[in-house]
Amino acid sequence: MWAVQYGRVEVVVELLRGGAAVDARDGEGWTPLMWAALSGRVDVVQLFLSQGASVDATDDDGTTALVIAARIGHRDVVAMLASHGAKLDAATMDGDTPLMAAVRYGHTDVVIELLSLGASVDVQDARGAKPL
Structure with missing residues (x-):
């Protein structure tokens, strides 16, 4: 995953x-898609998606790239x-959704994007909390 983490697109391609x-x-x-999502490199995310990366793959905690x-x-x-x-x-395993994550960390533009795409405001996490 080094090439992805360090943004070496040409190395990733090879x-x-x-x-x-x-x-x-x-x-x-x-x-690799998760690492690309973390880095914010849209070009690398697109590359992995074009190569058939699983968009909803989860890590050991149930976290997705989204x-x-x-x-x-x-x-x-x-x-x-x-x-x-x-x-x-x-x-995630804790019930954290993309919307909840964006709300928790104060990313208003991401909240707006997710809501415009149809993310639910009624989903509850493992403690019963909702995004609001």
């Missing part, structure tokens, strides 16, 4: 050409993942 698995996982279950992008505040990545069919209300 590794994929060389047969690297687009949905490979690291020790915590993160995929939750990661919402948590960090990468609105453009959120929009791209959603346009490729990411489940807007997919929840």
Whole structure:
């Protein structure tokens, strides 16, 4: 996952050409798409999606790339993942959804994006809390 974390797009391309698995996982279950979502690199996210990356893959805690992008505040990545069919209300093991993550970290632009895409304001987390 080093090439993704350090934004080495040309290296990522060559590794994929060389047969690297687009949905490979690291020790915590993160995929390259998750690392790209964390970095906010829309170009790398698009590359992985075009290579067939699983948009709703989860890590060991049930976190998806969409939750990661919402948590960090990468609105453009959120929009791209959603346009490729990411489940807007997919929840982590704690019941954290992308909308809840964006609300918690104060990313108003991501909240607006998720709401415009149809994210539910009524989903509850493991403690019964809702985004409001």
